[in-house]
Amino acid sequence: MTEIKDAWEAVGGQPGLAQRVSAVVRRDALDARLPVRELARACVGACALAAAELGARRAGLAEVPAVTVDDGAVAAAFHSERLLRVDGRAPDVFAPLSRFWRTADGWVRTHANYPHHRSRLLGALGLPADASAEEVAGRLAERSALEAEEAVYAAGGLAVALRTPEEWRAHPQAAEVAARPLVERARPDAAPARVLPPLHPAAAPLLPAAGLRVLDLTRVLAGPVATRTLALLGADVLRVDAPGLPELPDQQADTGFGKRSATLDLAAGRDTLDELLGTADVVVTGYRPGALDRFGLAPHALAERHPGLVVAQVSAWGGYGPWGGRRGFDSLVQVATGIAVTEGTAQRPGALPAQALDHGTGYLLAAAVLRALTEQSYEGGSRLVRLALARTARWLTDGIRPAPADGAPYPCPDAWLAETDSPLGRLRHARPAVSFTGGPTAWARPPVPWGSDPAEWRRR
Numbered sequence: 001m002t003e004i005k006d007a008w009e010a011v012g013g014q015p016g017l018a019q020r021v022s023a024v025v026r027r028d029a030l031d032a033r034l035p036v037r038e039l040a041r042a043c044v045g046a047c048a049l050a051a052a053e054l055g056a057r058r059a060g061l062a063e064v065p066a067v068t069v070d071d072g073a074v075a076a077a078f079h080s081e082r083l084l085r086v087d088g089r090a091p092d093v094f095a096p097l098s099r100f101w102r103t104a105d106g107w108v109r110t111h112a113n114y115p116h117h118r119s120r121l122l123g124a125l126g127l128p129a130d131a132s133a134e135e136v137a138g139r140l141a142e143r144s145a146l147e148a149e150e151a152v153y154a155a156g157g158l159a160v161a162l163r164t165p166e167e168w169r170a171h172p173q174a175a176e177v178a179a180r181p182l183v184e185r186a187r188p189d190a191a192p193a194r195v196l197p198p199l200h201p202a203a204a205p206l207l208p209a210a211g212l213r214v215l216d217l218t219r220v221l222a223g224p225v226a227t228r229t230l231a232l233l234g235a236d237v238l239r240v241d242a243p244g245l246p247e248l249p250d251q252q253a254d255t256g257f258g259k260r261s262a263t264l265d266l267a268a269g270r271d272t273l274d275e276l277l278g279t280a281d282v283v284v285t286g287y288r289p290g291a292l293d294r295f296g297l298a299p300h301a302l303a304e305r306h307p308g309l310v311v312a313q314v315s316a317w318g319g320y321g322p323w324g325g326r327r328g329f330d331s332l333v334q335v336a337t338g339i340a341v342t343e344g345t346a347q348r349p350g351a352l353p354a355q356a357l358d359h360g361t362g363y364l365l366a367a368a369v370l371r372a373l374t375e376q377s378y379e380g381g382s383r384l385v386r387l388a389l390a391r392t393a394r395w396l397t398d399g400i401r402p403a404p405a406d407g408a409p410y411p412c413p414d415a416w417l418a419e420t421d422s423p424l425g426r427l428r429h430a431r432p433a434v435s436f437t438g439g440p441t442a443w444a445r446p447p448v449p450w451g452s453d454p455a456e457w458r459r460r
């Protein structure tokens with residue numbers, strides 16, 4: 001299982017510690033042509049080990065607690081948005097205009113779950129706001145896939161042409177992505193070492209991130225999965241959204257566990273933002289690269305004003321190269337990078353069995369934050385970490401050796417589901433997959449309605 005060690009080393013972990021992780025292998029979990037099961041297990045395993053390591057550091061334990069990563073729990077967690085039930089109702093994961101379409105020369109995949117992306121897609125195709133799927137199909141059938149991609153992106157929407165793995169390898173963005181490590185980590189200054197408040201060695205559960213303040217400026221799935229994990233581990237996670245850009249309610253329910261949710265216009269509410277940043281330990285961003293810079297939230301600018309901060313950033317394509325400023329979703333990264341062809345054919349594209357780029361990147365992002373906090377407690381310095389769905393995709397396609405499909409069966413996800421009452425209704429949801437001896441097994445609070453909390457920290 002070299003992939004667990006690889007993920008651990010990608011976040012800067014000491015190689016020897018990876019032996020603390022043991023896996024329960026299940027042969028039918030996350031079955032795919034690509035090694036999705038191995039990727040998922042590695043991302044969750046590295047995250048749990050980073051949590052155990054930070055917990056041991058803060059509680060003064062002689063040994064890092066043992067980590068167990070169970071493919072069953074991981075598979076359920078990687079399907080969290082699909083397994084969710086809100087008062088028995090199953091959410092729609094993809095809206096009718098989020099799908100593959102035939103073009104004059106191949107295929108394109110669009111993402112239009114959010115109303116503003118839907119209207120930009122329709123606008124780019126010269127269609128009215130109430131256009132039907134048949135009309136969209138008609139317009140796309142007249143264009144080449146690359147023409148459609150460019151036109152929709154130029155309008156601020158999302159459409160990506162299907163590429164084979166070879167076509168993607170030849171693309172300038174792929175070369176930029178391949179030249180970077182799986183997890184980019186930087187230490188821009190020599191801020192003094194942080195003294196994290198100690199934890200009681202007998203605390204039950206051991207919450208490695210207890211007392212830490214995480215400003216969550218992410219949306220959709222990848223970033224929110226990372227911050228949901230930090231919330232599980234005891235952090236005060238405050239998700240702040242633009243008042244005019246609501247999260248989809250089912251997405252809020254799935255990724256809101258353990259967090260609070262506030263709205264704040266970052267332009268008009270500059271003083272409130274500064275107050276939040278003044279005592280934040282971690283800032284996680286997940287917008288289009290550069291989109292938050294005008295609020296002073298570019299990673300280097302943040303570290304300069306708040307030495308000692310951990311700043312974590314997730315993007316779709318990397319934040320560099322010709323596609324660096326583009327929006328993107330997991331399903332579209334799969335289409336650009338050749339994954340959709342590998343999982344299907346060029347004539348009939350397929351998809352991974354879960355949004356594994358989102359979830360995998362989310363757990364790795366949380367792992368990188370936890371390791372940054374541990375490192376800081378010894379060495380000081382602000383920390384910048386940067387991950388991209390497209391870089392995680394490259395690891396999946398070129399960096400992990402598939403293992404033989406063995407181990408126990410994965411009969412169904414029931415064993416890894418729980419029911420919780422919340423202000424959003426009764427939720428059936430995946431239980432946390434991040435697990436270590438003495439660690440938490442559930443979130444301390446259920447998700448709350450979007451924007452229902454004040455934009456301030458809880459008292460420490």
Ligand SMILES: CC(C)(COP(=O)(O)OP(=O)(O)OC[C@H]1O[C@@H](n2cnc3c(N)ncnc32)[C@H](O)[C@@H]1OP(=O)(O)O)[C@@H](O)C(=O)NCCC(=O)NCCSC(=O)C(=O)O
Nearest residue numbers: 220221222241242265266287288291315316327328329330
């Ligand atoms: C997810 C997105 C595609 C969503 O696109 P959009 O909704 O169009 O958002 P944008 O990032 O372009 O940013 C929208 C604008 O909101 C502004 N903005 C953001 N927050 C605020 C607040 N609080 N106040 C005021 N303004 C704000 C921001 O500056 C942008 O302004 P302007 O600059 O004026 O526009 C994109 O954010 C993105 O590519 N994120 C990085 C990758 C990512 O996380 N992808 C989703 C993973 S989940 C997934 O793949 C899946 O579930 O499927």
